[in-house]
Amino acid sequence: MSDRRNAASATREEVEDFLYREATLLDAWKLDEWLALTTADCGYYVPPNDKPDADHRSTLFTIADNHARLVERIKRLKDPSAHAEYPPSRTRRLIANVRITGSDGDAIEVAANFVVYRFRRDNDRREFVGHYRYKLRRENGALRIAERRAILDGEELGALGAVSFIL
Amino acid sequence: MLYLPGNPHAAMNERYVVEDRARNTFSLSRETLVSSAVLEKECRAIFDTCWIYVGHASELAHPGDFRTRHVAGRPVIFCRDKAGAIHVLLNSCRHRGATVCREREGNARQFMCMYHGWTYETDGMLKAVPGAEAYGPDFDKRKFGLVPVPRLEHYRGFYFACFDRAAVPLVEYLAGAKEYIDLVVDQSPSGRMEIIAGVQEYDIKANWKLLVENSVDDYHLPTVHTTWLNYMKNAGVNVRPPKDEGLLLPSKGWGRDLGNGHLTTDNINFRGRPVARWISIYGEDAKADIEAIRRELVARLGAERAARIADTNRNLVVFPNLAINDGSSVTVRTFFPIAPDRMRVTAWCLGPAEETRAQRARRLDAFLTFYGPGGFATPDDVAALEAVQQGLAAWREVGWSDMSRGMAKSAGEQLNTDEGHVRVFWRRWSELMDRAG
Ligand code: FES
Numbered sequence: 001m002s003d004r005r006n007a008a009s010a011t012r013e014e015v016e017d018f019l020y021r022e023a024t025l026l027d028a029w030k031l032d033e034w035l036a037l038t039t040a041d042c043g044y045y046v047p048p049n050d051k052p053d054a055d056h057r058s059t060l061f062t063i064a065d066n067h068a069r070l071v072e073r074i075k076r077l078k079d080p081s082a083h084a085e086y087p088p089s090r091t092r093r094l095i096a097n098v099r100i101t102g103s104d105g106d107a108i109e110v111a112a113n114f115v116v117y118r119f120r121r122d123n124d125r126r127e128f129v130g131h132y133r134y135k136l137r138r139e140n141g142a143l144r145i146a147e148r149r150a151i152l153d154g155e156e157l158g159a160l161g162a163v164s165f166i167l
Numbered sequence: 168m169l170y171l172p173g174n175p176h177a178a179m180n181e182r183y184v185v186e187d188r189a190r191n192t193f194s195l196s197r198e199t200l201v202s203s204a205v206l207e208k209e210c211r212a213i214f215d216t217c218w219i220y221v222g223h224a225s226e227l228a229h230p231g232d233f234r235t236r237h238v239a240g241r242p243v244i245f246c247r248d249k250a251g252a253i254h255v256l257l258n259s260c261r262h263r264g265a266t267v268c269r270e271r272e273g274n275a276r277q278f279m280c281m282y283h284g285w286t287y288e289t290d291g292m293l294k295a296v297p298g299a300e301a302y303g304p305d306f307d308k309r310k311f312g313l314v315p316v317p318r319l320e321h322y323r324g325f326y327f328a329c330f331d332r333a334a335v336p337l338v339e340y341l342a343g344a345k346e347y348i349d350l351v352v353d354q355s356p357s358g359r360m361e362i363i364a365g366v367q368e369y370d371i372k373a374n375w376k377l378l379v380e381n382s383v384d385d386y387h388l389p390t391v392h393t394t395w396l397n398y399m400k401n402a403g404v405n406v407r408p409p410k411d412e413g414l415l416l417p418s419k420g421w422g423r424d425l426g427n428g429h430l431t432t433d434n435i436n437f438r439g440r441p442v443a444r445w446i447s448i449y450g451e452d453a454k455a456d457i458e459a460i461r462r463e464l465v466a467r468l469g470a471e472r473a474a475r476i477a478d479t480n481r482n483l484v485v486f487p488n489l490a491i492n493d494g495s496s497v498t499v500r501t502f503f504p505i506a507p508d509r510m511r512v513t514a515w516c517l518g519p520a521e522e523t524r525a526q527r528a529r530r531l532d533a534f535l536t537f538y539g540p541g542g543f544a545t546p547d548d549v550a551a552l553e554a555v556q557q558g559l560a561a562w563r564e565v566g567w568s569d570m571s572r573g574m575a576k577s578a579g580e581q582l583n584t585d586e587g588h589v590r591v592f593w594r595r596w597s598e599l600m601d602r603a604g
């Protein structure tokens with residue numbers, strides 16, 4: 001019992017370090033290393049702008065990847081034929097307001113705000129603003145991503161166009 | 168129009184589309200894709216004369232339900248009144264113009280303008296005016312209701328508006344497109360398809376007509392969607408073109424002219440369908456269920472019609488700006504120009520109303536593997552269209568695009584990878600632009 005409680009606990013400092021490391025990997029396009037931070041049952045979701053709290057099984061999302069599809073997404077992004085991201089966008093993520101919001105079984109629930117700036121040649125700067133909701137789990141003592149939800153604040157995707165990189 | 172030396176059509180008349188059937192050439196002036204004068208003209212010649220898609224009946228399930236959106240540049244309220252009738256009302260207060268309904272969607276007992284408080288019934292009738300006594304005895308509330316679009320008609324639940332009172336009825340306008348809408352609607356045992364919650368609204372920095380072309384252009388599939396084809400292959404789907412048939416794609420498909428500028432692809436299915444053709448991507452546990460959906464189709468419609476629905480994929484364009492992609496899932500996608508080099512896209516997922524929770528989840532999954540701003544394919548389409556638009560900046564020197572692919576063959580032989588169906592759109596576009604003078 002006490003093991004289980006320990007599994008679902010972490011300090012904010014540890015969680016912050018983890019999220020900053022994740023952001024660094026994504027900004028550096030170290031996608032395999034990033035994928036290694038996910039659990040084998042990890043889900044990655046970007047809900048639709050008009051229904052941010054919806055369930056992906058009954059509502060059309062922008063992204064609703066199970067782990068198998070996430071693996072395929074990473075393969076795709078590493079391929080120069082993924083035209084929307086070739087050459088890869090330059091991104092810079094600012095992660096803030098990190099808090100541990102609760103637990104779900106052995107998962108630690110975490111919320112954080114984000115601004116992701118995205119730059120492409122011959123294109124305007126795009127700012128993706130929103131918040132993350134994570135479920136983190138420990139595997140062999142290390143934090144891993146069991147669920148990752150990037151919820152955009154905009155009323156519509158609009159000028160952001162597409163979510164073609166890992167948000 | 169300015170013609171520069173070196174322009175192959177410099178000696179011809181000043182037309183946007185130059186076609187020579189004897190020599191099998193079809194050239195499109197790139198000015199049509201960059202010019203604000205052209206955009207201004209097409210707003211009147213195309214968007215104000217054609218039937219334009221507004222929304223689907225299923226989006227207004229109950230009396231009082233409403234959705235606000237923009238149609239051909241106008242703010243509208245798409246709503247169902249208390250008695251159950253569907254309206255499309257121009258969302259502009261009869262007093263001094265404010266948008267009367269400012270919420271995205273909801274259920275209303277009435278619409279109240281936030282500026283001075285005029286209130287309207289859900290059918291648009293003016294209900295009350297604060298301080299009504301200040302208006303003279305001749306002020307007639309009946310003359311101040313919200314203005315409906317001049318024409319509103321539907322075909323099997325798809326509602327279209329027309330700003331031209333003299334337009335032909337919608338069913339006549341739709342011509343051969345009706346048959347392809349039927350192939351979609353007949354996927355529901357009760358004939359009730361519904362728009363699923365969750366809308367995708369995004370801009371593309373490209374001329375709106377490029378998305379018409381792209382929605383039906385299967386020539387680009389092997390190059391633009393390599394990563395999607397790889398994803399299919401990794402999941403065990405055969406995506407290799409058959410040997411010796413001269414095809415670019417895993418299965419044969421055609422491009423068809425449906426009349427009045429409408430067009431479609433009509434392809435032998437290789438990519439699977441929620442209704443109803445299993446492929447390995449759906450997983451073994453979905454097999455029995457998809458077979459059961461197929462049996463329902465056969466029992467209801469007969470084997471031939473069931474095969475027509477389930478063994479082909481169709482990307483339909485209803486002229487000018489509605490695409491229904493009946494492919495990996497069913498998308499309803501409409502788009503409007505907001506500048507010569509920018510369009511606003513709205514896309515929904517459509518499915519049979521009686522789908523089970525598991526079937527619905529499968530449909531949504533299938534949608535996201537290909538379509539939408541986070542899909543494995545659509546973002547690359549967007550990249551292609553934006554690359555085109557950037558290239559078009561050289562239109563003064565490189566003035567024409569070629570669309571002659573397949574032209575040496577007869578109309579019935581046009582493949583989905585030819586451009587016969589794309590030419591259908593441009594001919595109609597050019598005819599309407601010419602008619603406007
Ligand atoms: S503008 Fe609507 S009440 Fe005055």
Ligand SMILES: [Fe+2]
Nearest residue numbers: 381391544548
């Ligand atoms: Fe495409």
